[in-house]
Amino acid sequence: MKKNLLILVLLSGIVTSCDLFTTRSPEEPAGTSSGVVSAYDPETLFENMQSALKDGIVENYMACFVDNSYLNMDYVFTPASGTIINYPSLSEWNLEKEESYFKTLISKLKSGTDVSFSYSITQKDYNQTYYEYTISYTISFQSSSITGDYQGTSIFKIYKDSQNKCVIVEWQDIKKDDYDCWSDLKGRVYY
Numbered sequence: 136m137k138k139n140l141l142i143l144v145l146l147s148g149i150v151t152s153c154d155l156f157t158t159r160s161p162e163e164p165a166g167t168s169s170g171v172v173s174a175y176d177p178e179t180l181f182e183n184m185q186s187a188l189k190d191g192i193v194e195n196y197m198a199c200f201v202d203n204s205y206l207n208m209d210y211v212f213t214p215a216s217g218t219i220i221n222y223p224s225l226s227e228w229n230l231e232k233e234e235s236y237f238k239t240l241i242s243k244l245k246s247g248t249d250v251s252f253s254y255s256i257t258q259k260d261y262n263q264t265y266y267e268y269t270i271s272y273t274i275s276f277q278s279s280s281i282t283g284d285y286q287g288t289s290i291f292k293i294y295k296d297s298q299n300k301c302v303i304v305e306w307q308d309i310k311k312d313d314y315d316c317w318s319d320l321k322g323r324v325y326y
Contacts, residue, residue, distance in 0.1 A: 171183045171186055171187070171192075171195045173298075173300055174301045174302075175301065177266050177268050177291075177301050180301045180302070181254060181256070181270065183198065183199055188252045189250055189251075189252065191241040193234065193237055193241065197230075197234055197237070199303055200233065200303050200304075201230075201296070201303065201304045202296065202302065205296035205297045205302075206294060206295075206296035206297060206302060208304050209229075210233070210303070210304060210305075210306075211304070211305045211306070212305075214228065214318035214321070214322070215287060215309055215316045215318040215319075216309075216310065218318040222321070222322025222323070224325050225321060225322050228321075232325060235325060236321050236324050236325040239324050239325060243324065244280070244281065245280070248277060249276070250274075250275070251273070252274050253272065253273050254271065254272040254273075256268055256269070256270055257269050257270060257271050266293040266301070267291070268291045269288060269291075271287075271288050271311075272285075272288070272317070273285070273286045274286075274317065274320065281323075283315065284314065284315075285315050285316055285319060286311045286312075287308055287310055287317055287318075288308075288309040289306060289308050289309065290305075290307040290309070291303050291307075292304050292305035292306075
């Protein structure tokens with residue numbers, strides 16, 4: 136009897152001293168808030184891309200592109216005419232290169248770097264399979280390792296995946312006048 140009473144006293148002391156049955160205050164989430172919403176339309180997809188560039192969040196950037204788990208199509212990037220001569224890495228561009236480029240870009244940008252990505256939708260079409268959007272864009276960097284403006288036009292083929300989300304499947308970049316374009320940026324940053 137004394138043994139059982141002693142065990143009961145010890146167990147109750149352990150339980151009350153460890154606060155096993157009290158709730159704790161919730162912790163703040165780790166990492167940066169993304170501000171990305173599910174892209175059920177192409178306009179939201181471009182807003183997410185803009186946010187990913189500004190915030191430097193790789194996962195959010197890659198969420199803009201086709202994922203074979205949800206849509207059985209391959210991503211195709213067609214660089215601007217003439218850029219492949221200066222940047223051979225642009226040939227056979229795929230999702231792995233796209234992710235590597237973006238990770239390297241983010242690593243080169245120092246904290247507090249001003250990144251601006253503005254665009255305007257100049258044409259949009261929809262056939263029964265995909266959306267085709269043409270945008271005119273400007274990307275500007277103010278950083279010690281990457282500076283300058285990149286301007287051009289891009290044509291995107293955007294499909295809906297099995298989750299009903301819009302994703303980029305094809306991207307064709309086009310130079311604008313004598314400006315460097317997104318293809319130049321990808322070529323300079325990727326290695």
